[in-house]
Amino acid sequence: MKGPARYGAVVYARDVRRLADFYRQFFGMTVLRETPDLISLDKDGFNIVIHVPPVEMPEAGFSPVKLFLTVESLAQAREAVTRYGGSVMDGEWCNPVFRLCNIVDPEGNPIQIREFSR
Incomplete structure (x- = not known):
């Protein structure tokens, strides 16, 4: 895959390394990009971005998974x-x-x- 993905999911995690290791080992995903705040993984063109949450995650009422989709405008x-x-x-x-x-x-x-x- 060249450049940022057009479709996939953002998964917020307090421990990005631990969650990325799970997806890599269990699903055989490949690391595309890694920074202190995020790890981008790919498997057959599907992208998962594991990201430190932008705000403190509450225990309830917060979805740690967010789809991302491309639009024309x-x-x-x-x-x-x-x-x-x-x-x-x-x-x-x-x-x-x-x-x-x-x-x-x-x-x-x-x-x-x-x-x-x-």
Whole structure:
């Protein structure tokens, strides 16, 4: 896989090394990238990013797994999500390869959406 993945999941963990070792050993995943805050793993094109949570994880009411999906346009996706029963979370972030924001599905599950640079 070249460059950041377009589809996969972010899994928040207090101990990223321990969780990454589990996925590597049990599922045979390969480390693509490693920093102190995250380890990116791949298996047959599916990407799991094990990441230190951005906030302290509460014991209840917090999902440690967040899907990430690619959209053509963040602006259009942000406008459309409410029509389908979801909502948009505050904030937008970018790097040289893609921009991202977070939405919430009708059941309250967070989803990161990415718009890749052309």
